[in-house]
Amino acid sequence: MIAAHPAGQAFDAMADTYDDDFTQSHIGQAQRSVIMQDAFRIFHGRRRLLELNCGTGEDALRFAENGWRVLALDVSERMIACARVRRESIGTTENPQFRQVATEDLREVAGEFDGVFSNFSGLNCVRDLAPVAVALENKTTPGSSLLLCLSTRVCLWETAWYLLHGKPAKAFRRWTGRHQAMLQGMPVDVYYPTLSTLRSAFLPYFKLRSVRAIGLFVPPSYVESWVRKHPLLLRIFVRLDMVFSRLPLLRTLGDHMLLHLEKTGEVG
Ligand SMILES: C[S@@+](CC[C@H](N)C(=O)[O-])C[C@H]1O[C@@H](n2cnc3c(N)ncnc32)[C@H](O)[C@@H]1O
Incomplete structure (x- = not known):
């Protein structure tokens, strides 16, 4: 048990339904599958992964099944409990x-890693990422890769969707860079x-290798009920994301952006 953390308490309340609400949703699966394809390619040949904000363990379990040693962390006690139940259900401890x-x-975590993964916006709940970059520099071997998926500052889908639904405050809620969300x-x-703030926070320890949009044409998860009525459109959106997600400008206008950073070895 750690001291009460606002994000931890809110995600505790979401943990039991998180997999039904997001992990198993069509949109959640479409977005995650692109991220995991990149993760398998980028972490290929590495052995020891550190996962931040792992939630119910969906990705950590997949990495472990495929031979990586994984230490997966999350601030939510209930998310971690759900992840352990899932791990035990497949017969491993x-x-x-x-x-x-x-x-x-x-900094309290012991061990050294050659890859670090953070999926679906856990890092958006951390006010200052510069100390996180320093801690990761201390915990990683030279040449290590970080693969980080964060919510963007501007999501075209979100702005259009909420404007069409007459909710301008929600349409622009990300644009100031900070928003108080009500979770449960x-x-x-x-x-x-922004991408440039992130790049600065991780320099000089990590160099930005690539960025792509996650959920540029594929919409955010709150559009799930609409997508379920239009499955063909979702398949088309998945294809369009493959074509357009790495283009300059567009790569930061999706629901999320996926950053690949590599430890420079020049500092520290
Ligand atoms: C949207 S969920 C994503 C979970 C998981 N990575 C996934 O791919 O499904 C965000 C997670 O970040 C965790 N989180 C939020 N703030 C955090 C913090 N400051 N430290 C660690 N975990 C945090 C939450 O508890 C939650 O499990």
Whole structure:
């Protein structure tokens, strides 16, 4: 048990339904599958992965099944409990290791890693990512890769969707860079750093290798009920994302952006 953390308490309340609401949703699966294809390619040949904000362990379990040793952390006690139940249900108790640790407390974690993964916006709940970059520099071997998926500052789908639904405040909620979200009735500060802020936070320890949009044509998860009525459109959106997601400008206008950073080895 760690000291109460606002994001931890809010995500505790979401944990039991998180997989039904998001992991198993058509949109969640479409977005995750692109991220995991990149993750398998980028982490190929590496052995020890650190996963931040792992939620119910969907990705950590997949990495472990495919031979990686994984330490997976999350601030939410309930998310970690769900992840452990999932791990035990497949008959294993050691890999991945799941621990309740806030990303802000990374320096407390022992061990050295050659890859670091963070999926679906856990890092948007951390006010200042510069100390996280320093902690990751201390915990990684030279040449290590970071693969980080964060919510963008501007999501074209979100702005259009909420304007069409007559909700201008929601349409522009990310644009100031900070928004107090209500998750299960609990306030959580969410930060929307730009690509250039992220690049600066991770330099000089990590160099940006690539960026792509996740959910440029594929919509955000709250559009799930509409997508279920239009399955062919979702397939078309998946294809369009493959074509357009790496283009300059468009790569930062999706629901999320996926950053691949590599440890420079020049500092530290
Ligand atoms: C949207 S969920 C994503 C979960 C998982 N990565 C996935 O791909 O499904 C965001 C996760 O970030 C975690 N989180 C939020 N703030 C955090 C923090 N400061 N430190 C560690 N975990 C955090 C939440 O508890 C939640 O499990």
